[in-house]
Amino acid sequence: MTEIILGISAFYHDSAAALIINGEIIAAAQEERFTRKKHDESFPVNAINYVLQEAGISASDITAVAFYDKPLLKFERLLETYHAFAPRGLRSFLKAIPVWLKEKIFMKRLLKKELKKLNTTNKPLFFPEHHLSHAASAFYPSPFCEAAILTVDGVGEWATTTIAYGKEKDITLLSELKFPHSPGLLYAAFTYFLGFKVNSGEYKVMGLAPYGQPDHSQTLLFKEIILTHLVDIREDGSILLNMDYFDFATGMTMIVKHKWEKLFGMPKREEESEITLVHQNLALAIQQVMEEIVALLVQTAARLTGSKKLVMAGGVALNCVANSKIAAAGYFDEIWIQPAAGDAGGSLGAALAAHHIGLQKDRVVETTDKMKGAFLGPEYSGKDVRKLIQRFGATANDVTNFEELTALISGHLADGKVIGWFQDRMEFGPRALGNRSILADPRRIEMQQQLNLKVKFREGFRPFAPSILEEDLQDYFNITIPSPYMLHVGKLKSSYHTRTTEEPATTIFERLYQERSMFPAITHVDFSARVQVVSATMHPKFYELIKSFKKLTGCPMVVNTSFNVRGEPIVNTPEEAFLAFMKSGIDYLVIGNYVFDRLQQPTLPDSVFPVFSAD
Structure with a gap:
């Protein structure tokens, strides 16, 4: 029997759809490419229609559907976080809860409704956890029979960072860091403070960092401030954020703005305003801190798995400067990173997780990766x-x-x-x-x-x-x-x-x-x-x-x-x-x-x- 799995990521940012047939990646695309709305978070109906068309099938031919996270676990995190920080965040709570009650908590019903519009009903639905989708997107297309798996991003359900081990068709979770302590959200907070948009401007911070002066007293001071007041980095790469300075858990913004401005002795940069040496040095300081965190996580992954091969996914895996520091560290002989490392790639990972873990299908490893150069979108005549x-x-x-x-x-x-x-x-x-x-x-x-x-x-x-x-x-x-x-x-x-x-x-x-x-x-x-x-x-x-x-x-x-x-x-x-x-x-x-x-x-x-x- 031909097994056709549709993978979907949606409702946060960078919605996408992917299609695999008997484990082979056939097509994948982000919804933004069709709607022309950058980082579109809507249900990826256009991307779904494309991947079906590329495969030459109709929606009724689909044998299973996989969604890239577990909405109920996310809702649990939302409730527990608001409870832990009460009475802070009442305004954010009142804004978020109606949306969750109306839509997201009933994600299974919403998915079935959307799939019904596409004329596909009564198909098995899989909901792998967010970081498992990331891990699957990194490991299964890689050319490795076994590998350490590192996923780092903002947050999924609870996890913000995971270390796992992949072997043949199995992925075993070894360690995870939980919300609100997140390397990705730490970097995103500096993205916001430096005047760029969260979830899209992080690469601008990375591009700005080389302009900073490594030996400048200001850069050294900024790094000391970050490590003293904002984040505690442990030997294994896990971190603790000082939540007195962050607002993302229950608030409407990333940071407690007045505290950051007092801490760094500078105002938050406004979008489109001048970029000065102080911004360059701050970008360098947080880039150095992020590289330190990732380096420790990689060292821990090597120790926990004993593998000499590493695969990576999650938004932080797009930080190519950090990636090169990882390669130079020498803990792994070979490294493979999912090119669609962010949430869009979660659609592909969800489909692959459903195939290999949910349906227990064996994995065939090839000498080259299975991403087909990442050329998985539409072509024209x-x-x-x-x-x-x-x-x-x-x-x-x-x-x-x-x-x-x-x-x-x-x-x-x-x-x-x-x-x-x-x-x-x-x-x-x-x-x-x-x-x-x-x-x-x-x-x-x-x-x-x-x-x-x-x-x-x-x-x-x-x-x-x-x-x-x-x-x-x-x-x-x-x-x-x-x-x-x-x-x-x-x-x-x-x-x-x-x-x-x-x-x-x-x-x-x-x-x-x-x-x-x-x-x-x-x-x-x-x-x-x-x-x-x-x-x-x-x-x-x-x-x-x-x-x-x-x-x-x-x-x-x-x-x-x-x-x-x-x-x-x-x-x-x-x-x-x-x-x-x-x-x-x-x-x-x-x-x-x-x-x-x-x-x-x-x-x-x-x-x-x-x-x-x-x-």
């Missing part, structure tokens, strides 16, 4: 491209010979042009990996500023990632761990540095835009870069493009950033790609074999463009 050309009166050249196409685009890249690159299936997870990407020449010093301000419309301090040919990695970066999913950082080798000291700078942007290497567009202020390693087997078209660029220029890498503008999810359809191309400063758009030149396109009315919101 030339017919779809021709439809958008007709609708908007656009002009495009159809370059059917792919070698000619890569040569053409390599030439444009070498001339300093910005390319929108849209190919095949969309990526699952937060990273663009060469199918929904904006590309540029990393050798140009002006490119980072141009991409940030004219293309992405985002903060100018944020770095860009290089995508480099697999065979050239060791010649350019001191990174040895595989990084196909852009989840590790490496330092650019010193032979490519053009300066060892910085010129005096007044602002963060003046520091960033100093030329410090032969590849200034991808070199952060500390000479680091978030590297994607591109192989011919996993990324065939992207590989050929970079190979063509190398043949022309001698440079085996390109700048790769996600194909979206600020406030928008990564583009999904050809039409969305075209509108983002026309709204931004992208020079050429490639969709499949079709090449669009900005200078040849008609002027479009403002009414056709989505409204971009700040994020």
Whole structure:
């Protein structure tokens, strides 16, 4: 009998759906890519319809459904937390409880109602715990027969961090840290205090941290304050938060604002306001603390499991700087991280947990991971491209010979042009990996500023990632761990540095835009870069493009950033790609074999463009 399991994550943030058939991952996508609402939390009806369509089945063919957490356990945590902190949090309690009573406590009934709309009823429902879904998403697709499993995020039901051991089809929980003591929520609190949005701005804090000065008295003081007043870190990596300073357990915000402002001697930064050295040093301090916590957790995972292989998931697993410190520590010989490490990936983990644990199906391990490069989303045909050309009166050249196409685009890249690159299936997870990407020449010093301000419309301090040919990695970066999913950082080798000291700078942007290497567009202020390693087997078209660029220029890498503008999810359809191309400063758009030149396109009315919101 064919076993078809639908996995769902929803109702918190980053809703998604995933489909597996007899244990094979067929399709997965976030709901935001269809609704165009970033981090959409709604029931993922569009994502569900997509994964069914991709598999060529109807909803009635589904044999089981898995939801990524246990709502009743979450409700228990909510009630016990409010009781423990009473009378604090009455306002938050009165706001949250009606929603839970009306919807979330009856999640099983709500799911059945939504599934009925899709014409699938009376199917077995599985509710693995949140962190088990994360653990399953990390272990089962990995190429390891056995491994230590570390999951770290904000909070699931009760757990905020777990250490488990996976072997064949079984996952055994060994240790867990419970709410409210959460590494993820600690980092999120600093995200909020530094003026970024929780659950979406944490990577901005990570990108800001290298601007901080490690030996500066202020950085050292900030770290001392954090470790003295906010968090107690134990030898095994578990933590205790001083809840006198945090408001997330029962309040409407992350922190007790006036206490933080007094503690750090600075006001909370407001969104869009100036970023100064004090913010840079605070970002560095919390990044260092987070790295210390994760390093201890990894050491404990190695001790408890005895394994030399590690897999990771949960939102904190997207902190690629911490990941690289883990790899360098040497506790594990091999590390694999789920590319959709956040809650979206929980949909996939829930389906896999239902298959291997709920239904006790054996696991087949392969030499490579089972994520198919994370290319699990929709793809579109030339017919779809021709439809958008007709609708908007656009002009495009159809370059059917792919070698000619890569040569053409390599030439444009070498001339300093910005390319929108849209190919095949969309990526699952937060990273663009060469199918929904904006590309540029990393050798140009002006490119980072141009991409940030004219293309992405985002903060100018944020770095860009290089995508480099697999065979050239060791010649350019001191990174040895595989990084196909852009989840590790490496330092650019010193032979490519053009300066060892910085010129005096007044602002963060003046520091960033100093030329410090032969590849200034991808070199952060500390000479680091978030590297994607591109192989011919996993990324065939992207590989050929970079190979063509190398043949022309001698440079085996390109700048790769996600194909979206600020406030928008990564583009999904050809039409969305075209509108983002026309709204931004992208020079050429490639969709499949079709090449669009900005200078040849008609002027479009403002009414056709989505409204971009700040994020």
